[in-house]
Amino acid sequence: MRIGTFADQAGVSTRALRYYEEKGLLHPERTSAGYRLYTDEDIETVRRIRILLAAGLNSDLVREILPCMVDDGEFLAPGCDDLIAAFEGELQRIDSQIAELHNVRSALTGIIKAGRTRDLRSTESQPRR
Structure with missing residues (x-):
């Protein structure tokens, strides 16, 4: 075909x-x-x-x-027989990538939180009319 x-x-x-x-x-x-x-x-x-x-x-x-x-x-x-070891190596590589993504996510979450906190402080410090 x-x-x-x-x-x-x-x-x-x-x-x-x-x-x-x-x-x-x-x-x-x-x-x-x-x-x-x-x-x-x-x-x-x-x-x-x-x-x-x-x-x-x-x-x-x-x-x-x-x-x-x-x-x-x-x-x-x-x-x-040797494929199990190769798959285990791939699984370890994937686990490492997941751990790294968790670290990146935590850092980004911290940056967003700090930005929101800063925005709140700057809004609160402005004089009211």
Whole structure:
């Protein structure tokens, strides 16, 4: 099937499919005229790619681990032993980002609070008419 039909069936845009191909995540066959031809197996590959990207993994890591992922019916599961450690590393990276975002949020909250306090003080210090 061609890219437009495939994109509709896979639930993604044609742009996403071209990106997946550019990143080496998807390898459609080509006709002699250069048109992409997708198979039903490619739909499953796209589903797996979307799950892994939604889990916060970057496309380079997805390309590396995609061949080792197994579908257990409910989730994708690592089929290679060393992937658990890689996923744990990604989880630590995400936890660090969350902690940093909490720090940034606290700082911004402090700045907003200080600004509101200053506005209240300047309003209170103005003479009444």
